Amino acid sequence: MPSTLRDFTTTTADWRRSLRQNRRRTFYVIITFLLIYLALGGLIDLYLYSGSFPQASLSHIGMALITFQLWPKATIVVVVVAVIALWVTYAFADRLMLLGIEYRKITPDTAQNAREQQLYNVVEEMKVAAGLHFMPTVYVMDADYMNAFASGYSEKSAMVAITRGLMEKLDRDELAAVMAHELSHIRHMDIRLTLTASVLANITLIVIDILFFSTLFGGRNGREGRGRNQLFIIILLLRYLLPLVTVILMLYLSRTREYMADAGSVELMRTNEPLARALLKIQGDHEQHQAEYGAAYAATPHESLRREAYIFDPCQMQLANRQSMASDFFSTHPSLAKRLKAIGVTKKSV
Amino acid sequence: MVTFIVILALLLLMGGYVVAIYNALIAMIEAVRNNNKQIDIQLDRRYKVFESLVEVVKKYMDYEKSTLKEVVALRSQAQAAKEVGNDAARMTAENKISGILSGLNVVFEQYPDLKASQNARQLQEEIVSTENKLAYAKQAYNDSIERYNAKKKSFFESMVVNLFSKLNCDFPYWQLTQDNVQAKEDYRIKLS
Numbered sequence: 001m002p003s004t005l006r007d008f009t010t011t012t013a014d015w016r017r018s019l020r021q022n023r024r025r026t027f028y029v030i031i032t033f034l035l036i037y038l039a040l041g042g043l044i045d046l047y048l049y050s051g052s053f054p055q056a057s058l059s060h061i062g063m064a065l066i067t068f069q070l071w072p073k074a075t076i077v078v079v080v081v082a083v084i085a086l087w088v089t090y091a092f093a094d095r096l097m098l099l100g101i102e103y104r105k106i107t108p109d110t111a112q113n114a115r116e117q118q119l120y121n122v123v124e125e126m127k128v129a130a131g132l133h134f135m136p137t138v139y140v141m142d143a144d145y146m147n148a149f150a151s152g153y154s155e156k157s158a159m160v161a162i163t164r165g166l167m168e169k170l171d172r173d174e175l176a177a178v179m180a181h182e183l184s185h186i187r188h189m190d191i192r193l194t195l196t197a198s199v200l201a202n203i204t205l206i207v208i209d210i211l212f213f214s215t216l217f218g219g220r221n222g223r224e225g226r227g228r229n230q231l232f233i234i235i236l237l238l239r240y241l242l243p244l245v246t247v248i249l250m251l252y253l254s255r256t257r258e259y260m261a262d263a264g265s266v267e268l269m270r271t272n273e274p275l276a277r278a279l280l281k282i283q284g285d286h287e288q289h290q291a292e293y294g295a296a297y298a299a300t301p302h303e304s305l306r307r308e309a310y311i312f313d314p315c316q317m318q319l320a321n322r323q324s325m326a327s328d329f330f331s332t333h334p335s336l337a338k339r340l341k342a343i344g345v346t347k348k349s350v
Numbered sequence: 351m352v353t354f355i356v357i358l359a360l361l362l363l364m365g366g367y368v369v370a371i372y373n374a375l376i377a378m379i380e381a382v383r384n385n386n387k388q389i390d391i392q393l394d395r396r397y398k399v400f401e402s403l404v405e406v407v408k409k410y411m412d413y414e415k416s417t418l419k420e421v422v423a424l425r426s427q428a429q430a431a432k433e434v435g436n437d438a439a440r441m442t443a444e445n446k447i448s449g450i451l452s453g454l455n456v457v458f459e460q461y462p463d464l465k466a467s468q469n470a471r472q473l474q475e476e477i478v479s480t481e482n483k484l485a486y487a488k489q490a491y492n493d494s495i496e497r498y499n500a501k502k503k504s505f506f507e508s509m510v511v512n513l514f515s516k517l518n519c520d521f522p523y524w525q526l527t528q529d530n531v532q533a534k535e536d537y538r539i540k541l542s
Contacts, residue, residue, distance in 0.1 A: 114475065121479035129486035131385060131494065
């Protein structure tokens with residue numbers, strides 16, 4: 001039995017606080033990513049220099065690197081690599097998101113029926129409310145399941161896409177709330193942020209892999225000192241730890257941005273009820289049609305590209321009944337109960 | 351020598367901070383101005399929507415003739431107030447138009463064949479959307495004033511504002527007059 005808003009107590013949402021809190025969290029995550037990345041560069045430098053100076057202890061070389069007595073060459077190289085990779089990603093990320101789905105662009109002239117006209121109007125209203133300087137392109141995806149996502153951050157690339165199922169099953173206010181959530185992703189620059197984080201995470205993993213294999217197979221010619229052997233243990237540990245750490249950080253970031261988009265939706269609408277109703281409807285609908293939607297999601301190619309961007313994570317269907325710590329830790333979206341609680345809607349105790 | 355460099359560095363840092371605050375405040379002031387103009391755009395748009403709406407309902411009732419006159423009068427009041435820069439009078443006039451427009455939506459409900467016509471339904475959606483856009487434009491305007499005021503009155507920022515009088519603008523929030531609020535609050539729909 002899907003729950004409705006009647007099973008919940010609604011209070012007002014303090015979206016200002018929610019935005020502040022999650023902005024701080026994002027800051028910490030990004031700083032952690034950058035520190036990990038820089039530390040990795042430092043590790044390579046340590047490794048290289050401990051080859052050149054086999055007699056010196058690691059702390060000696062470390063001090064020399066920090067005080068710039070030795071040039072941290074590797075660190076500089078990995079930073080340059082990251083900058084280039086990010087630049088290339090920003091330039092080409094635009095058209096990735098709609099891969100593999102049937103979609104249609106909606107404008108006031110191409111709207112085929114009243115619903116599509118309404119959808120466009122609703123997005124335009126939210127654009128006014130958000131004070132965006134450009135109108136994002138609106139797409140309708142030909143699918144029965146209820147979902148929506150946003151992509152891009154500039155005039156050229158900003159877009160919102162919504163499935164036909166969502167457009168037809170939500171009323172006007174609920175539609176507006178979902179669109180406000182998506183536009184909030186755009187105005188919070190979430191797409192650029194997650195791209196940046198994932199590019200950094202991927203380079204981190206590639207670099208640690210290269211380092212690991214070059215220490216493993218790189219000439220064991222006996223001239224390496226104590227330092228290199230100590231470093232090898234650290235590198236070995238990192239090689240297995242870092243993938244886990246980056247995944248957890250990425251998912252934490254993603255959940256943080258979801259909370260922010262929810263708060264942003266309440267900020268634009270000045271009411272939390274439509275969003276709560278929409279989320280409950282989407283969840284209920286997914287539970288009801290679990291089997292067919294699962295098949296539909298699976299049949300659509302490149303669905304994993306959009307998983308994080310969707311307003312509702314399709315993978316959560318399977319996890320919905322298991323409210324363990326682990327499932328919370330490894331999901332792109334917070335659980336429905338937590339999302340509702342964050343916007344001031346709590347379940348009534350029976 | 352070292353103290354000189356330290357002092358110079360501190361001065362540069364402070365200067366940079368002041369410039370950053372200055373630029374941020376200027377950007378916010380311009381955002382408020384732009385959001386204010388956005389309200390004008392939406393008001394203008396509403397007037398045009400209203401005209402085409404009246405065209406459609408014309409066949410159905412006499413109602414619109416007096417309404418249209420009223421709206422035109424209010425519109426010119428608002429326009430005149432805008433020209434002298436009397437924001438309060440302008441707000442009152444525009445808010446009255448809002449009242450009439452929501453009245454029209456009720457009228458729609460009373461004429462089944464009017465309600466059923468495709469044209470009218472589209473226009474109804476158009477009215478809702480227009481009114482929403484106007485309300486959201488006002489909200490965005492007030493939000494930008496809130497951000498600007500909060501920034502301007504914060505510590506450090508307020509000191510910079512004291513240095514440059516240009517940064518100290520006083521924007522009125524878009525709001526109803528006191529009597530108007532009372533009237534709106536007392537308003538009840540009578541279902542007889």
